[in-house]
Amino acid sequence: MKSTLYLKFVIVYIIFGFLSLFTIATLGSGLVSDPLTASTGSSVHQEANIIATNYLPQYFYGNITLNDVHLQLSGIESHLNAACWFVDRNGKVLTSASSGDFPSAPTRIANFDPAEIGNNQYEVSDYHGYFNEDVLTVIAPVNSNYTSQGYLIIHKDLSSVSETQHYLLNAAYTCFLVIYILSFMILLAFQFFVYRPLSKITEAAKQYASGNLDYEIPVNTEDEMGYLSASLNYMSSQLRDMEDYQKKFVANVSHDFRSPLTSIKGYVEAMADGTIPPELQGKYLKIILFETERLTDLTHDLLTLNEFDTEHLLLDKVSFDIHEIIKNVAASFEGRCTQKKISIELLFATKHLYIFADKRKIQQVLYNLIDNAIKFSDQDSSITIETTERGDKVYTSVKDYGIGIPRNALNKIWERFYKTDLSRGKDKKGTGLGLAIVKEAIQAHGENINVISTEGVGTEFIFSLPKSSETSK
Numbered sequence: 388m389k390s391t392l393y394l395k396f397v398i399v400y401i402i403f404g405f406l407s408l409f410t411i412a413t414l415g416s417g418l419v420s421d422p423l424t425a426s427t428g429s430s431v432h433q434e435a436n437i438i439a440t441n442y443l444p445q446y447f448y449g450n451i452t453l454n455d456v457h458l459q460l461s462g463i464e465s466h467l468n469a470a471c472w473f474v475d476r477n478g479k480v481l482t483s484a485s486s487g488d489f490p491s492a493p494t495r496i497a498n499f500d501p502a503e504i505g506n507n508q509y510e511v512s513d514y515h516g517y518f519n520e521d522v523l524t525v526i527a528p529v530n531s532n533y534t535s536q537g538y539l540i541i542h543k544d545l546s547s548v549s550e551t552q553h554y555l556l557n558a559a560y561t562c563f564l565v566i567y568i569l570s571f572m573i574l575l576a577f578q579f580f581v582y583r584p585l586s587k588i589t590e591a592a593k594q595y596a597s598g599n600l601d602y603e604i605p606v607n608t609e610d611e612m613g614y615l616s617a618s619l620n621y622m623s624s625q626l627r628d629m630e631d632y633q634k635k636f637v638a639n640v641s642h643d644f645r646s647p648l649t650s651i652k653g654y655v656e657a658m659a660d661g662t663i664p665p666e667l668q669g670k671y672l673k674i675i676l677f678e679t680e681r682l683t684d685l686t687h688d689l690l691t692l693n694e695f696d697t698e699h700l701l702l703d704k705v706s707f708d709i710h711e712i713i714k715n716v717a718a719s720f721e722g723r724c725t726q727k728k729i730s731i732e733l734l735f736a737t738k739h740l741y742i743f744a745d746k747r748k749i750q751q752v753l754y755n756l757i758d759n760a761i762k763f764s765d766q767d768s769s770i771t772i773e774t775t776e777r778g779d780k781v782y783t784s785v786k787d788y789g790i791g792i793p794r795n796a797l798n799k800i801w802e803r804f805y806k807t808d809l810s811r812g813k814d815k816k817g818t819g820l821g822l823a824i825v826k827e828a829i830q831a832h833g834e835n836i837n838v839i840s841t842e843g844v845g846t847e848f849i850f851s852l853p854k855s856s857e858t859s860k
Contacts, residue, residue, distance in 0.1 A: 393582050400574055404567050411559055419555050423548045424523065428509035431467060431525045431543050438463065439527035439539040443473065447531035453482045460484035469543040470522075474499070476535060488544065493517060501526055501538050514542060521545060584612040591619055600627045647678035702745040702831060706855040709742045709749070709781060710735050713772055716753045720761055727766050731757070734773040741855035742781050748828045749852065753785070755821040756848050760787035763846070780834075781854050786847040792840040800838065801826045825850075 442459060445451045460471040461484040470485035472492050478499025483492035497515060504510050509525045523543040528535040587604050594602035600623045604616040654671045657663045663671055710733075717731045724731060742749075760770045764787045773784045792800060800822050829836045829850050836850035 392585075393578070396574060396577060396582075400571075407563055407567070408560075411556070411563060415556050415559055416552065419552045420548065423551050423555075424511065424545070427543065427545075427548055428523055428525065431469070431523065431541055432508040432527070434463065434467065435525045435527035435539050435541050439529045443529040443537070443539060444531050447529070447536045457482045457484060463541065467541065467543055468547065469541050472496075472540040472542075473529075473537060474540060475537045476501075481537065485542075489542065490517060490519070501528065501535070511545070518542065523548075580608075580610075581612070584608070584616065588612075588616060588619060591616075591623075595619075595623060595626070600630065644682065647682050650678050651675050703747070704743055704745055706741050706743050707746050708739045709774060709783065709852070710738070710740050712746070712750055713753060713774070713783070716750060716757060717772065719754070720757055723761055727761065727764070729761060729764055729766070730769045732769055732771045734771060736775060740774055740776065740781060742852045743855040744832055744852050745828075748831070752825050752828050752850070753783075755825050756785040759821060760785055760789070760846070763787060764789035776854065779854050780851045782849055782851050784847055784849045786845065788845040791842040791844050791846055792838070793842050797838060797840060 438459065442451075443456065446453070446456055456473055460473060460482065463469070463471050464484040464486060468486065470483070470489040470492070472483045473481045474496060475481060478496035480492050480494055480496065485492065496517075504524070504526055509523050511521050511523055513519070513521055514524050523545055525541045525543075527539045527541075529537040529539060591602055591604045594600075602623065603620055606613050606616045606620070654663070654675050658668050658671065713733065717733065720731070723729075757770065757772070764770060768788050770788075771784070771786045773786070775782045775784075802823065825848075826836055829852075832852060834851045834853070836848060838846065838848050840846035
């Protein structure tokens with residue numbers, strides 16, 4: 388990364404400097420020269436018109452002499468550092484004044500045309516070849532009796548414009564150099580605030596990709612980089628938890644499959660080699676059947692959980708009477724309830740109560756809760772199933788009076804394969820997945836399930852479901 392991203396920024400910074408200098412050198416001269424020339428031409432034109440309008444007409448009226456005109460032109464030449472020619476309408480030079488830097492004025496201007504400048508205030512040329520280099524020329528008419536009797540021609544050297552242009556360009560180069568040096572701070576800021584944190588994030592990504600999920604990015608800021616670093620740290624912790632969960636899940640599944648398979652294998656081998664006599668094989672075949680049922684239940688529960696783990700679980704929601712479902716599920720446990728002398732009491736506020744949910748999954752929820760209640764209830768006890776309406780929700784309660792759940796286990800009962808110490812003696816056939824399936828099913832509907840339990844007194848599970856638009860009866 389050091390040889391790519393950061394190096395690219397340095398190269399772009401250097402290229403930016405060279406391009407900026409090249410732009411100032413090529414465009415700056417023209418951008419500065421033209422406005423300066425226009426400003427100087429406008430100023431000289433204004434000066435020439437003032438003299439040509441207010442003073443020089445007096446010569447044609449006979450009020451001043453050529454010596455007076457020459458003195459005036461000398462003052463203009465000294466003030467503007469220019470060559471001043473006073474000519475008649477035919478281009479004959481009447482008098483002139485110029486410094487030693489300018490060539491002497493001709494006696495007559497060849498091919499004199501006072502309109503050669505046109506509508507412009509000035510022109511830049513060598514003026515008919517009388518100057519060795521381009522000068523700024525202004526022609527102002529001198530009017531007398533409403534006609535042009537002569538012209539004031541001022542030729543200004545452009546060296547002052549070049550000097551001003553040189554000063555301005557030097558100022559531009561200096562400003563650019565200062566800005567370019569100050570902009571180096573942006574590169575430093577990128578180094579400290581972007582590149583270094585990004586390097587740490589890149590290193591973290593490499594560590595995570597190689598399997599080192601314990602690598603943690605130091606978070607020193609509260610900006611986007613800090614938020615990204617914190618998010619990656621959280622992601623790595625979640626991946627670690629997921630990895631631990633997967634290991635635990637595989638271990639639990641392996642254990643729950645290995646135990647019945649070992650038992651089945653042992654009994655089958657014992658019957659095959661004659662260790663178990665034929666008259667006892669019926670007893671052990673029942674045990675093998677029991678273990679087979681355990682494997683079947685475990686496989687079914689795992690497939691159910693896998694269905695809930697699907698990213699987009701599709702629920703087949705319909706409107707149905709939950710009271711009817713409760714009665715049917717409760718009736719399926721009649722044999723077990725008779726065996727343990729357990730009664731199931733149904734408390735319904737209305738004859739019918741319709742909800743809008745996935746009928747098959749809610750049936751499974753009720754089956755798992757009633758199955759748990761029967762498992763952990765003592766003989767000659769009862770189970771109460773009650774429904775209530777609150778607003779647009781229907782609450783269903785399954786309550787038993789059995790062994791209860793220890794306080795420290797209440798938050799763990801929803802975990803897959805979890806069994807409390809008190810349940811291990813009673814729940815020989817359980818897979819530890821029933822309540823996990825219950826919670827997944829209820830949450831898939833966007834609802835909640837809660838548990839209230841006191842050890843040695845009993846347990847109550849309460850879950851909510853959306854009420855259907857059909858009227859309760």
